Structure formats: C-alpha cells, structure tokens
Amino acid sequence: MKKITSSLLSTLAITTYMTAHCIDTYHSIAPLDQPATYTYVQLITPTRGDLAHDGSNPITISESGVYRLTDNMTGDGSSTLITISASNVELDLDDHTIDTCTNGIIITGTTVRIKNGTIQNGSTSGISISGDTCTLENVDILDTPIGYSLSSANYCSLTNCRALDCTNIGFSLATSSHNLCKACQASNIGSSTTVAGFSSANGSANNFESCNTTNFYTNVHSSAAEASGFKIDTETSSSVINCTVNGASSTSELPELYGITFVSTTSCIAKDNVVANVSGGAGAIGFAIPDNTTGNLMIDNVAYANDTNYAPPAGDSSNKSFAD
DSSP states (O other), X not given: OOOOOOSOOTTEEEEEEOSGGXXXXXXXXXXXXXXXXXXXXXXXOOOBTTBSSOTTSOEEXXXXXXXXXXXXXXXXXXXXXXXXXXXXXXXXXXXXXXXXXEEEEEEOSSSEEEEXXXXXXXXXXXXXXXXXXXEEEEEEEESSSEXXXXXXXXXXXXXXXXXXXOSSEEEEEESOBSOEEESOEEEEEESSSEEEEEEEESOBSOEEXXXXXXXXXXXXXXXXXXXXXXXXXXXXXXXXXXXXXXEEEOSXXXXXXXXXXXXXXXXXXXXXXXXXXXXXXXXXXXXXXXXXXXXXXXXXXXXXXXSEEEXXXXXXXXXXXXXX
C-alpha cells in the first residue's frame, strides 16, 4: 500500500492508483471515475477538539497518486494548508473550500493537476506553483493578495479559473515560460500600489486566451501606483488573444491605468481583444506600447469609452501597432 507522508490528514481521503500505467506520465493519470485496479486508502486522524483541521499542522502530499478532498479545510491563518511536493499527482478538491491560510496550496512537484474547488482568505496567495507541467481547472480563489502565482514554472495550463476580490494580482507569472491561461477571469482586483488582473514578467511564450478582467483599480495616492488588466513586462513571444477588459478606476489623480500594456517586450501579440471603460488617474489607456519595445503586434482590437483608446510608441516602426 502506498505510504503518504502527512502531519495531518484529517480531511483528505486518498485514492492511490496502484497500477503503474496510471501515473507514469501526466497524460496517463487516470481520472477518479475511470475504472481501474486500485486500492482506496483513507487516512483520517481524529479531530483535535472541535476542529476538523488544525491550521498549524498542514497536509503534505509526498507520494504520486490521485487524491480527493472530502471536506472543507479551515486553518488559523498561520500556515499553508496543502503542500504537494510529489510529482504525478492529481487532487480533486471536490467542490470544497480551503479557508484562512498563508497559501492555500503550494506545488513544488511537477505534473500536478488540481481541479474543482475554492480557496479563500489567504495572506499570500491562493495557489503557488514552482513546478513544471502543472494543470489547474475550475478553481476559484477569493480574497488573497495574489490569486495564482507561477514562479519559474513552465508548460503549465490554467483553464476556467477565477481570481475574485484579490488585492494585488489575479494571475501572476514570473520568470515562467510556455504557460497558457484560457477562459480565466480576474474580477474586482485592487487596492494595492501595483495591481493587475493578469501579469506576466521576465518569461517567454506565455499565452492568455479568452480571458477577461473586470473592475480593477488602485486608490493609492502615488505616481508609482499602477493598475493594468493585462501587463506583459520584459517578455518575448507572449500573447493576449480574444480577451476582454472592462472597467478600471482610481480615486486618486496620480496612478496610471492600462487595459492591455506591453513593457520592454519583443515580438509579443495582442489580437482580437476588447478594452472598455478604463478611466481615471493620471492617464487611462486602453492599449499601450511604450517606446522600449521591439517587433510587437497589436491588431484587430477594439477600444472604446477609455480616456485614451490607443497609445502607440513614438517613432519605433518595428512595432506594428493598432492596425484595427
């Protein structure tokens, strides 16, 4: 029987597939409802007092396998509630909620799949990923500074995920490459100095497809404050395709607001997007390419009801911009 290393498994029922073909690669991980020869391993630690889970004793998954969360988890706000250090792991949150934590889930293993649940009230991030080829599906993150944080994570995919009421960034990609966010949503993002629905920096070939940002804002009274629907910064060959930005604001006259902006980028593309109702601050721009960019393309986009719809670079003919 597979051995699971954990300091507390009070709310996790573990379904570990024993046949090797189920876990040898990411694409061959069998879903929970697939018929197979397997053993159910249910490890339940008695509760401590009236709590089903003690937030000071988080769960660690250090063995490959397929897992299902069987109940909501509520911590005390002092720790990460689930850490996945193993590779080839599938975790079905099964429509449960992970609540009151520093990070809801930290993933350091590779080829990890998480689906179907909610994480809320984190003090750092909802899900933090530093492993490659990970997949998130149908996950909501609420009321955290950063919803989804990818750092040095490559070839990951996020589909039908939402970041709601985050104070800093909905989806943050840093020094990460070849990732895909598809049909994801960032809504009501704001209040801190630097705000973005989707942010990708210092990577390459990161793609945002059919995503949307609504109601992002910064009310910080500083010229350093900035809010963006999509910000692509110091990247090569990344893209924003068929996405929507609607509604940006600031109660201060100092911050800069952007719908979709490229900064220090090379050969990036924004195509078939719609940006509307970006207004306020020192300047509110639908689509912006600063001068320090090379060979970018912004084409077939629509901008309306913004303070400024388009801000092309000055004098750089290598950027093919705003050819609606």
